Amino acid sequence: MPDAIKILVADDHTVMRSGLKLLLEGESDFEVVGEATTGGEATRLCAQLQPNVVLMDIGMPEMNGLEATRVIKKENPSIHILVLTMHRSEEYFFQMLEAGASGYVLKGAETGELIHAIRAVAQGDVFLYPSMARRLVQEYLSGLEVTPSSEPSLTPREREILRLIAGGYSGKEIAEKLVISPSTVHSHSTNLMAKLNLNTRHELVRYARDHGLLP
Amino acid sequence: MKISIVFVIWTNPLFLESIRALLNHPEIQLVGDSSDVSQAQKEITSLRPNVVIIEGNPDGNPIDSETLPILKSGPRVIQMNMGDNEIYIFQHQHRTLVDAKDLLTIILEKGDVE
Incomplete structure (x- = not known):
């Protein structure tokens, strides 16, 4: 049997924390090794107990879940952080992902979804609550739309010469x-370097490679 | 052994499951739950619990027009939410005045919480 x-x-929510502990201990492959009521306590317990997964609330006293995630990921990169929160705002969502969280589940989730999410992040996968995953995809797609217009436009001749330089x-x-x-x-x-804000032939080659302009 | 009969009105499934796990106690019987207040009112009338736990909105009123009839029907109402550790306890009491002095007696009574 694999390790639990x-x-x-x-x-910091007493009922949620205690209830979740009891719920999760009902799964044969889960072991709740500790409980923390503040972000600071979570960081200390992570160093001491080395859990595989931290179920992390965001709004906590002393140190919030965002800061605690940053500290834990810096000190113990192998520990996976699964956010469990009431917060639906994009601001928290993206900040937690940037801080190193592997998953984001809302407290409105079904118990089965939470259990599935814990198993997923423990394996090194990412789990995002569906409505939050949609926001991530929208953000990615909007980024794709912006990128071409933000790139300098090159003439066909310039692109041809860039390809040959590369x-x-x-x-x-x-x-x-x-x-x-x-x-x-x-x-x-010279025009190419000015348009692309590059200074050397080597930088031109790297630009062409990064933008799929190699011959 | 006195058994407390409990009914839960919930919004978030994790709240219900957490409460269900915590109420696993020999002197507590969880007789029902509902995420629909109207349905809950009917079931409470039928099941007659001593205690109703209501998962409230962190930004809402502890007791509103939907939950007031439940309170009036007799059980102790415990309202809490998933946003903080505050818990509100309501108990509806009904008495008949025999003498005007009874009003003073009621006003001067010490409540459960000082």
Whole structure:
């Protein structure tokens, strides 16, 4: 039988914390190794008990769940943080993910969802409550929409020259290939660097590689 | 052994499950639960619990127009929420005045909490 998943419950709400402990102990593969009522206590108990998963509330006295997550992930990167909160706001959601949380579950969840989430994050997976996952996808898609317009627009000739530079061709070789003068190639290269805010040929090559412009 | 009969009105499933786990006690019998207040009122009338636990909204009133009829029907009402550790306890009492002095007696009575 595999080792039980060691869980620390960090929540200042007395009924929730005690009730959750009893609920989770009903699962044969779970072991609740500790309870914390503040973020500071959670960080201390993590160092002492080395749980696999911390069930982390956000609003707690002394040190909130966000700060506690940052501290725990810095000191014990292998501990997985699963946020269990009333907060539906995007601000908390993204801040907790940035702090290193592996999952985000709302207290409105079904018990089965919470149990599934604990097992998922214990395995190193990410679990996001469906409504919060949708926000993450929306954020990602909006980022995709913004990216192209924020990139400098290159002319077809500039893109062609950038591709050849990235392909290792010299200025003279590019001039011969495109049947233009070396000074014209040099002029295009200068424009490229100015548009892309780059300073060297090496940076041009790296830009082309990062943007899928290799020949 | 006196058994307390308890009914739970809930909003969040985890609240109900946590309460259910905590009420596992030989002197407590959880007779029912509902997430619908109207349905709960009918079941409370039928099941006649001593105590009704209500999961309230952290930003709402402890007792509102929906829960007042439950309080009037007799059980002790314990209202709590998942946002903080505050707990509100309500007990409806009904008496008939025989003498005007009875009013003074009631006013001067010490409550459960000083």
